[in-house]
Amino acid sequence: MSLRLLPNIPINIGSIAYLGTSAQDSCMTTLTVSGRVAQVLSSYVSDVFGVMGNGNVYFLDAAEKLGLRFSAVRHEGAAIAAADAYYRTSGRLAAGTTTYGPGYTNALTALAEAVQAQIPVVLVTGDAPSSGARPQDVDQAAIAAGLGAATFTVTRDAAGAITQQAVEYALTRRTAVVIAIPYDLAALDAGDEELPAPLAPQVTDDVDGGLGRVARLLAGAKRPLILAGRGAHLAGAGPELRELADRLGALTAGTALALNLLKGEGYLGVAGGFGTDTAAGLMGEADVVLVAGASLSPFTMRFGHLLGPDSTVIQIDAALQPTHPRVDTFVSADVKSAAGRILGMLDDGASAGACSEAWRAEARQRLAEGPAHHPGFDETPDGRLDPRSLATALDAVLPERRTVVQDGGHFVGWAPMYWRIPRPQDLVMVGTAFQAIGLGLASAVGAARALEDGRTLVLASGDGGFLMGLSDLESLIGAASSAVVVIYNDAAYGAEIHQYGSQGLTEKPMLIPEVDFSGIARALGAESAIIRSLADLSALTNWIDAGAKGTFVADCRITSSVRAPWMSEWMAAKEQEKAAVAG
Numbered sequence: 001m002s003l004r005l006l007p008n009i010p011i012n013i014g015s016i017a018y019l020g021t022s023a024q025d026s027c028m029t030t031l032t033v034s035g036r037v038a039q040v041l042s043s044y045v046s047d048v049f050g051v052m053g054n055g056n057v058y059f060l061d062a063a064e065k066l067g068l069r070f071s072a073v074r075h076e077g078a079a080i081a082a083a084d085a086y087y088r089t090s091g092r093l094a095a096g097t098t099t100y101g102p103g104y105t106n107a108l109t110a111l112a113e114a115v116q117a118q119i120p121v122v123l124v125t126g127d128a129p130s131s132g133a134r135p136q137d138v139d140q141a142a143i144a145a146g147l148g149a150a151t152f153t154v155t156r157d158a159a160g161a162i163t164q165q166a167v168e169y170a171l172t173r174r175t176a177v178v179i180a181i182p183y184d185l186a187a188l189d190a191g192d193e194e195l196p197a198p199l200a201p202q203v204t205d206d207v208d209g210g211l212g213r214v215a216r217l218l219a220g221a222k223r224p225l226i227l228a229g230r231g232a233h234l235a236g237a238g239p240e241l242r243e244l245a246d247r248l249g250a251l252t253a254g255t256a257l258a259l260n261l262l263k264g265e266g267y268l269g270v271a272g273g274f275g276t277d278t279a280a281g282l283m284g285e286a287d288v289v290l291v292a293g294a295s296l297s298p299f300t301m302r303f304g305h306l307l308g309p310d311s312t313v314i315q316i317d318a319a320l321q322p323t324h325p326r327v328d329t330f331v332s333a334d335v336k337s338a339a340g341r342i343l344g345m346l347d348d349g350a351s352a353g354a355c356s357e358a359w360r361a362e363a364r365q366r367l368a369e370g371p372a373h374h375p376g377f378d379e380t381p382d383g384r385l386d387p388r389s390l391a392t393a394l395d396a397v398l399p400e401r402r403t404v405v406q407d408g409g410h411f412v413g414w415a416p417m418y419w420r421i422p423r424p425q426d427l428v429m430v431g432t433a434f435q436a437i438g439l440g441l442a443s444a445v446g447a448a449r450a451l452e453d454g455r456t457l458v459l460a461s462g463d464g465g466f467l468m469g470l471s472d473l474e475s476l477i478g479a480a481s482s483a484v485v486v487i488y489n490d491a492a493y494g495a496e497i498h499q500y501g502s503q504g505l506t507e508k509p510m511l512i513p514e515v516d517f518s519g520i521a522r523a524l525g526a527e528s529a530i531i532r533s534l535a536d537l538s539a540l541t542n543w544i545d546a547g548a549k550g551t552f553v554a555d556c557r558i559t560s561s562v563r564a565p566w567m568s569e570w571m572a573a574k575e576q577e578k579a580a581v582a583g
Contacts, residue, residue: 034058034181036159036190037124041179042066044167045095045122047449049073049082053099055126058186060097071449071479074471076106078442080176081430082475083121084114085443088428089403090450091234093120093171100126100183104140108147109436114176115148116433122170127153127180144178151178157191164195210331211338214314215345217288217329223359224250225286227271229300230257231293231317232335233424238262240339241292247346251363253283255294256429259421266360268367272300273566274416278370282363284308291315293335296324299566303573373417376562384559385531387411387488391418393534397541398484399456399548405447407440407469408432409462410494411558413566426455431465438468441476448480456548457483463512464493474524477551484540485526485553487517490560498563499571514557521553528553 031039038059049071052060064070073079079096086094098107104125114121128137141151152166163179170177218224226245232238238261245252245266252262253271260267268279280302283289289311294300296315307313307326315327316338322330331338376388391414402422404415408431421427430436430443440461448457457480461469466487476483488494491514492507501507521528529539531554543552 030192031190032058032062032187033154033156033159033185033190034187035062036193037154037163037179037181038062038066038068040160040163040195041095041122041124041167042068045093047071047083047086047094048097048124049086049094049446049449050079050097050124051076051099051103053103053126055099055101055103055181055183055186056097056124057099059124059181069449071445071475073442073445073475075442075469076103077108077110077439078445078469078472078475080107080110080114080121080123081439081442082446082449083123084110084117084119084176085405085428085430085446086450087119087121087446088430089425089447090452091425092450093122093167094446094450095122095124097124098126100128100140101136101138105138105143108143109434110439110442111144111149111176111178112147113431113434113436113439118174118433119176120170120174121176122167123149123176123178125178125180126186127182129184130155130182131184140178140180149176149178151180153180153182154185156185156188158193159185159190160193160195210329211333211341212345213329214290214316214331214338215342217312217314218244218248218250218290218342219346221248221250221286221288223285223287224248225283225289226250226252226262226292227254227283227289227294227300228252228258228261228292229255229294230424231295233258233261233293235293235318235335237292237336237339240336240343244290244339244343244346247343249357249359250290251282251286251359253279254424255297255300256416256427258294258424259416259427261424266363268363270416271306272297272302273564273569274413276367276370276372278367280306281370282366284311286311288312289314291317291327292339293317295319296326298573299570301326303569380559381561382559384490384557385533386562387414387558388418388562389534390488390531390556390558391415393537394486394554395419397537397544398458399482399544401453401455402426402458403447403451403455404428404458404460405430405440405444406460407443407462407465408435408437409465409488410498410564410567411460411462411488413564414488415460437462437465440465441469441472444483444485445472445475445479448476448483451481455482459483459485461485461487462494463487463489463491463515463517466517467512467515470520473521473526473553477525480551482548483551484548485521485551487553487555488558489514489517489555490558492560494560495567497560498567502563517553517555521551521555526551526553528555531556 076098083094083096251266253268314329376386403426405428444459496510518528
């Protein structure tokens with residue numbers, strides 16, 4: 001049987017694009033088990049991130065021969081984090097790969113983050129021999145199950161079919177999967193297979209009478225609000241939701257993961273702790289709120305204080321049931337399709353309501369008069385930079401065409417609060433789903449590989465998370481054509497300082513000796529500068545003016561005396577919980 005390379009045919013499942021095989025291309029020639037996995041995977045992905053080891057060396061050899069682009073990372077956790085960020089940035093599936101055992105366990109935090117964040121990603125890993133576990137083996141499938149990730153262990157006779165099943169499972173369920181290659185099968189010949197065609201595109205269009213009620217509620221609203229989340233972005237529902245908002249005279253907002261999706265007349269910005277108090281006040285006065293593809297996390301809801309107690313909350317989401325107890329009316333549907341159907345119902349005679357331009361006019365006036373985010377101070381008690389004034393200055397310096405990746409930590413709000421983020425996919429917030437830090441550098445590698453339009457990759461990280469992922473600074477320098485790394489260096493774990501140091505707990509374990517990240521960056525081949533004053537940003541400006549080629553690391557020495565407003569909200573919510581339990 002002669003080998004025929006599989007064509008790259010765009011396929012869509014819902015709103016998720018990937019590459020698939022046609023039925024006549026399903027006939028497979030004789031390959032090793034690892035080669036079969038790589039061959040099937042190559043019809044879905046173009047990029048693989050990982051660290052080579054005994055368990056995946058044959059897979060990587062086959063992947064290279066098939067023309068897959070391999071980006072080496074230096075820690076196995078970066079393999080999955082990079083593949084995760086590649087998808088968040090581009091909407092295209094990518095794969096990570098590690099060896100078995102310690103290589104696999106090193107990837108678990110990033111795997112858990114992908115599961116929690118509902119990111120489709122594939123981990124190809126070695127595994128114990130099919131003949132039985134060795135003394136050093138662990139039950140990798142059980143570990144993955146504990147994280148919520150399904151494991152697909154390939155066999156000689158069905159390596160291709162199992163790989164295809166795993167990838168389509170990841171795409172349709174928006175989750176991480178593990179493809180395990182038993183060690184004793186990796187280099188053996190695989191059996192011949194006839195693979196079924198990939199699943200046909202599936203777009204939910206099942207909007208029954210539930211949408212009729214939604215249309216009537218919106219048409220009768222005097223102060224409507226449309227709040228979009230990442231689900232609306234993934235569904236491509238921005239145009240329909242913006243048109244619906246204009247038809248109703250509604251105000252609009254987005255979660256941090258749908259920033260600027262609904263930007264236009266009546267846009268209030270980000271909902272939750274990253275937004276302004278004026279915008280939050282307007283959201284709290286809405287009488288009908290359409291939540292489109294947003295889960296209504298505690299941060300989005302300002303810990304229960306975002307929406308007014310008398311507002312009617314409608315949620316349209318791909319989930320099967322409401323994701324928050326505040327929801328009054330729920331419709332399980334594709335957001336784009338549902339928004340289009342609602343528009344049609346309004347065309348069919350439903351009134352657009354009495355709010356017209358009055359609600360938006362009031363919002364414009366209050367936003368113009370209300371306070372914006374605090375600009376920060378020129379001086380701080382310890383003489384270090386105020387992160388708010390630093391963020392404002394950076395926004396003016398950084399290239400307009402930017403994609404921002406940020407790690408988790410106390411600084412997490414400064415980008416969505418102070419930086420211009422062009423599109424929803426241009427803000428990649430990692431670690432927030434699993435409440436992890438240390439994934440920023442690895443994620444920046446994946447995002448850098450996904451950028452194809454000359455944008456500059458901007459990584460924002462704290463010093464604690466940066467030290468966790470430091471090995472992959474070298475990976476980023478090798479992968480990025482244009483990248484700026486901003487380190488909010490307060491010589492501490494800032495979130496812990498504000499949460500627990502402020503309560504009188506010892507700060508000794510919360511402190512980090514001040515690291516010269518600029519010196520480390522230069523040693524690895526990046527340009528860099530220590531930023532102690534806003535004037536020191538001239539070094540970054542000069543680098544950008546010279547073409548912004550390569551990687552620039554800005555080691556920004558910030559104060560620990562400024563607490564982020566979202567952190568204050570979170571701490572207040574915790575105190576209320578404690579008081580309620582005590583009472």
